[in-house]
Amino acid sequence: MKALVVEDEFVSRKMLDSFLAPLFEVDVVVNGAEAIEAFSRAHNQGNSYDLILMDIMMPGVNGLEALERIREIERENSLEPVKVVMTTALSDPKTLIKSFHDGEASAYIVKPLDKIKLMTELKKLKLITK
Amino acid sequence: MSDDALFEEFHAELYDKYYPQIMEGVEAMEGGDVKTGFESFARPLHTIKGVTGFMAGFEEASKFTHKVESYLKKLQAGEIEHSPENVAAAIRAVNMIFQVIEQIRESGEPDQTETSEVLKLLEAQSGGEDDTGQGMDFEVKVESQKGVNIIHVGAPRIHLESQLAPMIKALEDQKEGSWVLLDFTKVLTLSSAGWEAVESFADKLAICAVGLGSACKEVFYSWGFDRSISAFASEEDFWNSMKSH
Numbered sequence: 001m002k003a004l005v006v007e008d009e010f011v012s013r014k015m016l017d018s019f020l021a022p023l024f025e026v027d028v029v030v031n032g033a034e035a036i037e038a039f040s041r042a043h044n045q046g047n048s049y050d051l052i053l054m055d056i057m058m059p060g061v062n063g064l065e066a067l068e069r070i071r072e073i074e075r076e077n078s079l080e081p082v083k084v085v086m087t088t089a090l091s092d093p094k095t096l097i098k099s100f101h102d103g104e105a106s107a108y109i110v111k112p113l114d115k116i117k118l119m120t121e122l123k124k125l126k127l128i129t130k
Numbered sequence: 131m132s133d134d135a136l137f138e139e140f141h142a143e144l145y146d147k148y149y150p151q152i153m154e155g156v157e158a159m160e161g162g163d164v165k166t167g168f169e170s171f172a173r174p175l176h177t178i179k180g181v182t183g184f185m186a187g188f189e190e191a192s193k194f195t196h197k198v199e200s201y202l203k204k205l206q207a208g209e210i211e212h213s214p215e216n217v218a219a220a221i222r223a224v225n226m227i228f229q230v231i232e233q234i235r236e237s238g239e240p241d242q243t244e245t246s247e248v249l250k251l252l253e254a255q256s257g258g259e260d261d262t263g264q265g266m267d268f269e270v271k272v273e274s275q276k277g278v279n280i281i282h283v284g285a286p287r288i289h290l291e292s293q294l295a296p297m298i299k300a301l302e303d304q305k306e307g308s309w310v311l312l313d314f315t316k317v318l319t320l321s322s323a324g325w326e327a328v329e330s331f332a333d334k335l336a337i338c339a340v341g342l343g344s345a346c347k348e349v350f351y352s353w354g355f356d357r358s359i360s361a362f363a364s365e366e367d368f369w370n371s372m373k374s375h
Contacts, residue, residue, distance in 0.1 A: 001290075046323035050290065077322055078349045080287070093139035100180035101143075101173060108184060 001025070001127070002042065003051040006035040006066065007087070008058040012113060016053055016087065019115050023128060024051065032061030036069050039082070043073070049082050051127055053118075054105075056088040056095065063088065064095070067103035083125050085109060085118075133186050137235075140181050144231070148174035152224060159217050168206040171224060175199050178227060190240050191230045194249070198223040201252045207318050208343065209286070210256050219255045223248050269296040272303075278372070279304060282313040288320045298327055306334045311368055315341030325355045332358040340365050 003024035007013040013028055020026050027049075029038050035054065042048050052070075056063035067084055074081050083106040086099045091110045099105040107121040122128045155170030175195055183192035202220055204210045226248050230240040271282040281300045285293050297312070304310055312328065314320065331337060338360045342350060350361060362368040 043323065046326055048323060078352070079321060080319065093136040096136065096184060097140060097143055097177065097181055101177040104173065104176055105180065108180065
């Protein structure tokens with residue numbers, strides 16, 4: 001299985017990479033624009049992601065904008081929606097609701113990150129069994 | 131974030147935004163248009179499931195919505211017949227979501243008797259399958275008829291590499307220059323990447339396809355795969371066309 005980590009902050013990036021590496025082939029990008037590009041490239045190569053972990057506050061294209069663009073690409077190409085977990089320090093109701101409604105996020109994790117929180121969500125999404 | 135602030139924001143959205151969208155969906159379904167109904171339901175129900183899963187005490191609402199959403203997905207995919215009974219069960223379950231949220235808000239928990247009754251109804255209407263909708267008797271079966279190898283594909287959805295692999299392996303096993311008929315009768319959706327993988331064999335095999343459902347057809351024709359793969363409405367049509375070869 002393939003995962004894409006979208007995270008501008010170095011420590012979070014390393015942490016998520018280390019949590020996922022035993023289970024997924026992990027690619028890492030640092031902003032929303034790169035996330036859209038990585039998503040499209042993987043799809044064009046017939047090697048799509050099974051999971052995207054998306055930070056929200058990032059320079060340039062933020063995580064919510066990137067996710068909305070990814071959903072548009074999926075609709076345009078009749079693709080099965082990729083599972084996207086928002087991983088963010090933002091915990092306000094508007095961002096949470098917008099993530100599920102406008103971005104059709106699969107799950108939402110408020111930082112600080114830890115392995116148990118992440119694995120619990122991946123289990124709920126049936127990406128892992130144990 | 132405080133649960134009160136989240137609930138207030140969510141509750142306002144629930145009735146200002148999602149309720150009208152859902153009622154549009156109910157009207158469309160009552161009018162027999164399941165596809166439009168599902169499109170109106172999809173986003174608000176996904177939001178209700180996600181946000182209630184995040185609110186302490188409302189996890190039951192999230193689980194209930196998830197089950198309703200799974201039933202609707204099966205209905206939309208044609209895995210459940212669009213009979214008046216099945217559509218009525220969907221509408222009842224969707225309405226029940228609002229009731230469950232209000233019951234939790236008022237008394238801390240939903241009315242278990244009523245929610246169990248609705249969930250049992252959904253289970254009965256969907257033939258008692260699990261909520262993954264991935265039931266499958268076989269991955270791939272290959273048989274030969276009149277010099278044509280027929281590959282019957284059993285997976286209902288083919289998007290991941292693991293779902294695609296058995297069909298690709300069967301294609302790899304074919305001798306160069308042979309006729310192959312792919313039977314997609316049991317397949318509900320096949321991604322463009324999946325079609326591309328099949329198409330990559332078109333330069334060494336004569337590939338035909340039969341049994342394409344509406345979602346498969348949409349991707350097949352919109353991406354132009356009909357240029358290299360011949361699709362037939364039925365096996366009978368395929369064999370009739372073979373007579374001319």
